[in-house]
Amino acid sequence: MKFIILFISVLISSLAVTAQIKVVCPADTIVEDSVDCVFFCKDYPYSKPVLLHLRMLIKRKYSDTLKFVNLSMDTLSKVKNGIDSFLTEWIKENENCYPCQNIYTNYKLYGSQLFAYEFEGDTIVLMNYIFQHPEEKRDISRPYFMTDGWYHYWQVRYSLKKKKYYNLEINGKA
DSSP states (O other): OHHHHHHHHHHHHHHHHHHOOOOSSOOEEEEETTEEEEEEOTTSOOOHHHHHHHHHHTTOOTTSOOOBOOOOHHHHHHHHHTHHHHHHHHHHHOTTOHHHHHHHHTGGGEEEEEEEEEETTEEEEEEEEEEOBTTBOOOOSSOOOOSOOGGGEEEEEEETTTTEEEEEEETTBO
């Protein structure tokens, strides 16, 4: 019996060691105005659940190829810095959108994750925003997705070709 328990514990520990992922390309962090922003490059070791969730977000079938791309820090900063004017315009057009006004008011308290991928000849930046309560910050160094979070969680996309923000989703829907 002791042999079986020893064998199983050795087997489990060896599986745990092989299951660890070596980070080939760590996410790059941009810090602006004390808002943390993480960019996940094309060589980031995405897990299957994360890839599945990203495919759902960008409305791609599982069989479709999902090609991530790298972007320069200059491009990422420009995309990130433009979100303020996008939110201002969005609020003007959607005056009754209470979550939108709350997002804009508390914008400095959101951490963001950026994913860049190719889609129909364009490069799209998916910007994933997560509310970072001063007393309870979430770890955004790994892809983080939530399906029910009210205005504490929202996403928007940016087309590099069209130079336009679009598809704002708050709490999984806009």
